[in-house]
Amino acid sequence: MVMRKLHQVIPAMPTSDGAGVRLRRSLGQSQQARLDPFLMLDEFSSENADDYLAGFPNHPHRGFETVTYMLDGHMLHEDHMGNRGDLRSGDVQWMTAGRGIIHSEMPQQLQGRMRGFQLWLNLPAKEKMKPAGYRDIPAASIPVVALPGGGSVKVIAGTITVNGRPTPGPMQGLSTEPLYFDVSLQAGETFAQALPAGHNAFLYVYEGDVAVGAAGDARKLPRHSAGVLAEGDAVTITAAEEGARFILLAGKPLLEPVVQYGPFVMNTREEIEQAIRDYQSGRLTA
Ligand code: CO
Numbered sequence: 001m002v003m004r005k006l007h008q009v010i011p012a013m014p015t016s017d018g019a020g021v022r023l024r025r026s027l028g029q030s031q032q033a034r035l036d037p038f039l040m041l042d043e044f045s046s047e048n049a050d051d052y053l054a055g056f057p058n059h060p061h062r063g064f065e066t067v068t069y070m071l072d073g074h075m076l077h078e079d080h081m082g083n084r085g086d087l088r089s090g091d092v093q094w095m096t097a098g099r100g101i102i103h104s105e106m107p108q109q110l111q112g113r114m115r116g117f118q119l120w121l122n123l124p125a126k127e128k129m130k131p132a133g134y135r136d137i138p139a140a141s142i143p144v145v146a147l148p149g150g151g152s153v154k155v156i157a158g159t160i161t162v163n164g165r166p167t168p169g170p171m172q173g174l175s176t177e178p179l180y181f182d183v184s185l186q187a188g189e190t191f192a193q194a195l196p197a198g199h200n201a202f203l204y205v206y207e208g209d210v211a212v213g214a215a216g217d218a219r220k221l222p223r224h225s226a227g228v229l230a231e232g233d234a235v236t237i238t239a240a241e242e243g244a245r246f247i248l249l250a251g252k253p254l255l256e257p258v259v260q261y262g263p264f265v266m267n268t269r270e271e272i273e274q275a276i277r278d279y280q281s282g283r284l285t286a
Helices: 269-280
Strands: 006-011 013-017 021-025 038-046 056-061 064-072 074-079 084-088 092-096 101-107 114-122 133-137 144-146 152-157 159-162 165-168 179-185 190-194 200-212 219-221 225-229 234-251 259-261 264-266
Touching: 006 219, 038 200, 038 234, 064 074, 064 084, 064 152, 064 179, 074 092, 074 114, 084 092, 084 133, 114 234, 144 159, 152 159, 159 179, 179 190, 179 200, 259 269, 264 269
Parallel strands: none
Antiparallel strands: 006 225, 013 021, 021 038, 038 114, 056 101, 064 092, 064 114, 074 084, 074 101, 092 133, 144 152, 152 179, 159 165, 179 234, 190 234, 200 219, 200 225, 200 234, 259 264
């Protein structure tokens, strides 16, 4: 077994998006800060309604998938296909923009804590123009698996095997074979798991702090940072004194060119120009 080391730390940068929602952006803060097939990771977290009330009014996407995971709060998604997704604490929405989607994501609370993530996951060239798709994944359908050394994992995508027993999450069968785990550890507890050798992988710590690597060779990863993992086929992550919560993502790299213009992610400049023309002429989703 080759233990994956912490290869790169990408501290999240404060930014705002939509109509003025305050975010922390780690992956995607620059073109260099991507990890194929992952394009972007935003964390939104605030007790202050001014930071989120403006929401994300109608906007387009083409060429990739957006995965929204609500930790706390209430958000309503509506799109041009007539889907209405009422996301509450613990729910996930997996949206495949494909050739085009126009949607809004608006907070349904006037106060209190809103916290969660939006991940952008790329699609292979041959799937970028497939019909848009949409799936709501209620919290109750996300398995929670107890770890042998303490702590637990919510399995959103892919499969986790603990004590020889596989537990599949609700999202399966995608081309990039993503793993999306939400891990909770008490102080000193360790998450030790095999990860597919060919996958790119990173974790993002949103509570507490962790050390990545086997004892004696571990490197600290502070909260609100994405930690990109080096090659290998296993990972060991240990929570510091306060315990920790982090998401762990892994996916098969596409190894294709990425050309992004705002909410459109294609393979060539010409395809981006086509997306802009399609959007301007009302044909993005046609
Ligand atoms: Co969107």
